[in-house]
Structure formats: structure tokens, C-alpha cells
Amino acid sequence: MIKIQGLIKEFQVKNKEKKTVTKRAVDNLSLNVRPGEIFGILGPNGAGKTTTIRMLTMETKPTLGEIYYNGESITQNPLEIKKLIGVVPQHINFDNDLTVGENMELHGRLHHMSSEKRKQRIQEMLEFVELGDTINRMPRSLSGGMKRRLLIARSLIHEPKILFMDEPTVALDPQVRRRIWDLIRSLAAKGTTVVITTHYIEEAEALCNRVAIVNKGKLIAIDTPEAFCNSLGRITVEWDDQEGHQYQFFESRQEAAAFAGTLEHGAHIRRTNLEDAFIELTGRKEGV
Amino acid sequence: MLQDICTVFWRDWVVLKRRLPKFILSRMVAPMLYLVAFGWGLGRNIQVGSGSYLDFLVPGIMALNSMNISYNSLTPLCTERIYHRSIGEYIIAPMHFNAFIIGKILAAVLRGLISSAIIMILALAFGANLNITPLFVGILILNCIIFAEVGFFAAMKMDSYEELSQVNTYVLLPMSFLCGTFFSTRTLPEVFRWFIDVLPLTHTSYLLRGISTQSPVALESVAVLAVYAIIGFILGNKAFRDQLK
Numbered sequence: 001m002i003k004i005q006g007l008i009k010e011f012q013v014k015n016k017e018k019k020t021v022t023k024r025a026v027d028n029l030s031l032n033v034r035p036g037e038i039f040g041i042l043g044p045n046g047a048g049k050t051t052t053i054r055m056l057t058m059e060t061k062p063t064l065g066e067i068y069y070n071g072e073s074i075t076q077n078p079l080e081i082k083k084l085i086g087v088v089p090q091h092i093n094f095d096n097d098l099t100v101g102e103n104m105e106l107h108g109r110l111h112h113m114s115s116e117k118r119k120q121r122i123q124e125m126l127e128f129v130e131l132g133d134t135i136n137r138m139p140r141s142l143s144g145g146m147k148r149r150l151l152i153a154r155s156l157i158h159e160p161k162i163l164f165m166d167e168p169t170v171a172l173d174p175q176v177r178r179r180i181w182d183l184i185r186s187l188a189a190k191g192t193t194v195v196i197t198t199h200y201i202e203e204a205e206a207l208c209n210r211v212a213i214v215n216k217g218k219l220i221a222i223d224t225p226e227a228f229c230n231s232l233g234r235i236t237v238e239w240d241d242q243e244g245h246q247y248q249f250f251e252s253r254q255e256a257a258a259f260a261g262t263l264e265h266g267a268h269i270r271r272t273n274l275e276d277a278f279i280e281l282t283g284r285k286e287g288v
Numbered sequence: 289m290l291q292d293i294c295t296v297f298w299r300d301w302v303v304l305k306r307r308l309p310k311f312i313l314s315r316m317v318a319p320m321l322y323l324v325a326f327g328w329g330l331g332r333n334i335q336v337g338s339g340s341y342l343d344f345l346v347p348g349i350m351a352l353n354s355m356n357i358s359y360n361s362l363t364p365l366c367t368e369r370i371y372h373r374s375i376g377e378y379i380i381a382p383m384h385f386n387a388f389i390i391g392k393i394l395a396a397v398l399r400g401l402i403s404s405a406i407i408m409i410l411a412l413a414f415g416a417n418l419n420i421t422p423l424f425v426g427i428l429i430l431n432c433i434i435f436a437e438v439g440f441f442a443a444m445k446m447d448s449y450e451e452l453s454q455v456n457t458y459v460l461l462p463m464s465f466l467c468g469t470f471f472s473t474r475t476l477p478e479v480f481r482w483f484i485d486v487l488p489l490t491h492t493s494y495l496l497r498g499i500s501t502q503s504p505v506a507l508e509s510v511a512v513l514a515v516y517a518i519i520g521f522i523l524g525n526k527a528f529r530d531q532l533k
Contacts, residue, residue: 057380061532082382093373097303109295110381 001162001193002033002056007065009051009217025051027217029065033162033195038188040208041197042278048217049197050090053166056195057087069162083111086160088151090167090197094139100126101135104154111158118157125153129183145176152183163187165196169203181207205274215282228277236276239267247276292383296391300361304399311399312406315357319407322349323414326470339417339501346411346418347496348469351431353407354400355489358432359460361396362439363452369531370447379531389440389524396436397429404428424499430513431492435460437520444527468493488516 009026026048033039041049054060056067058078067074069081094103101122108118126132129149131142139147148168155163165184169177184207188194198204204211205225212222221228233249235256240246241264249272250256260267304311327342334341368374378388411418438455446452467473467489473481484490491509498505 059376059379059532079382079384082380085380087376087380089373089376091373093376095299095368095374095377096372098299102299102302106295106299107377107381109298110292110377110383112291112382
């Protein structure tokens with residue numbers, strides 16, 4: 001559905017000496033997103049996740065590389081491709097001079113929806129995110145969680161085939177986060193392809209069919225969360241010693257228990273998770 | 289394209305409609321002061337040609353006011369771009385970028401014209417003699433377009449309100465006073481006058497005054513304004529596309 005080939009994005013930035021230097025935010029990224037999957041882009045802050053999403057949604061142009069939707073390059077027919085996509089940005093970007101309903105209306109108009117269809121979809125989507133009674137309120141009067149849900153509702157008005165979500169649960173409390181996860185799962189169940197960026201490992205593990213791990217603009221690895229865990233060993237032994245916090249991975253609980261028995265201090269035996277894979281691959285512990 | 293222009297215009301119309309009484313009241317203050325201070329006060333005993341100073345003044349005030357209103361109508365785009373980032377909604381939408389620019393300019397023109405209409409009503413109440421023709425309105429629209437484009441360009445290029453206010457201070461404010469609005473540029477030193485005569489507001493002031501006093505229309509001034517409008521649109525388009533870099 002989406003094919004990215006050799007994507008590079010460079011920015012001109014000023015360094016400490018106030019000299020202009022070129023910074024590569026995304027470095028030769030290539031990957032495919034399959035129809036109907038929840039695809040995660042996982043990486044620490046500054047890994048290039050948002051820049052990648054911005055290029056995929058045509059908010060910014062790649063310095064080099066190609067992006068294809070259903071085999072068609074975004075440079076060939078951007079307006080037609082834009083009709084397919086919905087975007088939930090990381091930054092809450094409502095028009096603060098418009099009410100909730102007017103913001104939704106603006107989105108529907110921008111996607112050339114008929115008046116009748118707009119009215120129906122706005123109501124449906126507000127109900128979907130449980131914000132049906134906020135239509136006449138100003139966005140600034142809503143809580144952080146409500147704004148995030150409203151961003152999702154707005155992005156879905158025109159029934160996009162592909163939904164990009166850039167850190168949709170950042171800075172939200174656990175209850176609201178779970179609620180948004182449920183929304184994302186229900187969208188995927190209806191056949192929407194979801195591309196989600198996150199630096200929350202448990203979010204990627206809970207939601208994504210496949211995950212791309214990125215760091216410093218580069219693709220480190222791409223696989224299913226299970227495959228990442230299995231590649232290390234399904235069971236993890238964790239312990240502390242003079243050298244600090246240690247991990248070792250095993251294929252079975254018996255092997256793990258046998259190894260833990262040889263340790264001087266106590267050890268914790270648990271299932272390997274995506275966080276372990278992330279740390280092994282990136283060599284750092286981020287966003288946990 | 290037309291549908292997209294209407295959408296962009298619709299957004300600004302919704303906002304303007306909600307604030308219309310405040311907008312009208314606030315737009316009355318500056319022209320009232322100009323008319324009282326320069327028309328009634330300072331200009332009461334001044335004759336310009338065969339008419340009163342008030343008749344001379346009103347077209348100039350309309351020119352400078354439409355300039356200021358059109359420019360300032362689009363400067364909030366700067367905060368929409370940098371802080372609220374609501375411009376992103378338009379960039380990711382399946383619409384032509386030109387539709388966004390034209391829609392915004394039309395909304396600014398509407399504000400400029402409402403403001404001009406207020407001045408016209410006030411001026412008539414103050415006893416001014418005005419000859420308002422379709423060409424007069426056309427020149428006003430052209431002036432609004434040019435300065436809406438300047439506002440659009442500034443909003444796309446400047447990174448703060450402070451920088452935007454510098455355009456007001458160093459560009460618009462001097463033009464407000466020097467471009468044939470309150471007095472004829474013929475009294476200025478030649479080199480200075482040459483510079484002032486190149487500026488669009490000078491052409492607007494003279495054109496509006498000429499039409500108002502039923503003098504022959506300087507077609508070269510209309511052409512100059514049209515060239516400014518075209519250049520302004522090209523620069524605005526480039527500045528908007530630069531957001532994608």
C-alpha cells in the first residue's frame with residue numbers, strides 16, 4: 001500500500017557557533033506498509049519519526065527518495081493521494097477561532113464533502129470519540145485527552161483509507177491512552193491502515209502488527225513485536241550485580257530458571273518484551 | 289479550485305461574522321480621528337484646488353486605511369503557522385495551494401472594503417464631497433489585494449509578531465503619511481519624491497483622488513498597481529510553498 005524508497009530529509013540548522021550546517025533527520029529510509037495493518041514507527045525523541053510522517057503526508061518534501069501509494073508516486077498525483085489519507089498530528093492544531101463543529105466542518109469542506117454527508121459524518125465521528133456534546137464549544141476549553149480524541153475524529157471525517165497518527169497518546173494519562181488504543185483497534189478492524197509513531201514501547205507492542213525501529217534517522221530493524229522478542233529468546237532473566245543491571249535471554253523458562261539458580265543474587269524471570277528488543281537494537285533505554 | 293477558494297473564504301467569513309460589531313467599531317476609531325484632526329481641525333481653513341481639504345483628505349484616508357486593514361487581516365496567519373500550526377490542515381488537504389492564497393486574499397479584501405465603507409459613511413457625515421464610481425471601488429480592491437499579499441508574504445516569512453510589527457513601523461507607517469495621503473507628494477524634494485512615487489499607495493491615493501474629483505484617470509498608475517498585485521501573488525505563492533521545505 002505504501003512503499004518508501006531511500007527516503008532522506010536534510011535540514012539547514014545553526015550550530016553552537018551559529019554556523020549553518022546540514023542535519024540529516026531521516027537517513028535512507030526504505031520500508032513497506034501493508035493494507036489493513038497497524039504499522040508502528042518506534043524510536044526515541046529526535047529519531048526522525050515525525051519528519052517521516054510529515055513526508056508521507058506531504059507536509060514537507062523529501063530531500064531525496066520516493067514515496068508510493070498503491071504504486072503511484074506522490075509527485076505524480078498528490079491531490080488524489082491526499083484524498084486517501086487522514087492525519088492525526090502530534091501538535092494539537094485546531095483553528096482556535098472556530099468552534100469544535102466549525103473545525104470539523106472546515107475539514108469536511110477541505111475534502112470536498114457534500115453538505116449532507118459532512119453533517120452526518122461530523123455527528124458520527126463526534127459520537128465515535130464520545131464528544132457529541134462539544135460541537136459548539138471552542139477547542140481551547142477541552143481537556144488534553146478530549147483534544148486528542150477530537151483530532152482523531154477530525155481526521156476520520158472523510159473516511160480515509162490510511163490514517164497517520166503521530167504520537168497520538170503523548171502526555172496522556174493511562175485511562176485516556178487505553179481509550180485511544182481501543183479507538184485505533186476499532187479503526188483497524190474496519191479495514192483502515194494505520195501508521196503510528198510512538199516512543200512508548202508498550203504502545204507499539206499492544207497495538208502494532210509490525211514495528212519499524214528507528215534511531216538517529218536510520219531504520220534499525222523491522223518486524224512483528226513477537227518476532228523481535230523471539231529473536232532474542234522468549235524468556236528474559238534480569239538481575240543486578242556490581243556491573244549494573246543485567247539481562248540474558250533464553251528459549252525456555254526451564255533454561256532461564258536453571259541460569260537464574262546459578263546467580264549469587266536474586267533474579268527476575270519474565271517474558272521478553274519489545275522493550276528488550278529495542279534496547280538490544282538501539283543500545284539505549286528511551287521512552288520507558 | 290473555486291470550491292477550495294470558497295472554503296478558505298468561508299473560514300474567515302465565519303470568524304469575521306462572529307466579531308463583526310467589534311470589527312466595525314474598532315475600524316471607526318482611526319478614520320474618525322483623522323477626519324476630526326485633519327479634516328475639521330487642522331484643515332478647516334485650507335483650500336486645495338477648488339475643493340476643501342476634507343475632500344482632498346478622504347480618498348487618502350481610504351487608501352491608507354484599506355492598506356492597513358488588508359495587511360493586518362492576514363498577519364494572524366503567522367501565529368497560525370508557527371504556534372497553532374493550523375495551516376497544516378490546508379497543506380495536507382487535497383487542494384491547490386493557490387486556492388488557499390486567493391481565499392485568504394479575498395477575505396482580507398472584504399475586510400478592507402467594509403472598513404472603506406465605514407470611512408465613506410463617516411466622511412459623508414462630515415460633509416465631504418465624494419464621487420464613488422465602480423472604478424473607484426475597483427482601485428480600492430486592487431489596493432486591498434496588494435497589501436493583503438504583503439501581509440500574506442510577511443506572515444509566511446516572519447517568525448514572530450515582533451518582526452511583523454517591524455513591517456508596520458518601517459514600511460506601512462511611513463507610507464501612510466508620505467504617499468500622497470495627507471498632502472501632495474509634489475511638495476517633496478525631487479529624489480525623495482521619485483522614491484515615494486514608485487510606491488503603490490501613492491498610485492492608489494492619486495487614483496482615488498482623481499476619480500473622486502472626476503479628473504482623468506492615470507492608466508499608467510492602474511498598470512503599476514496591477515504589476516504590484518501580480519508580483520505580490522507570485523511572492524506569496526513562493527513563500528507558501530517554502531513551508532514544505
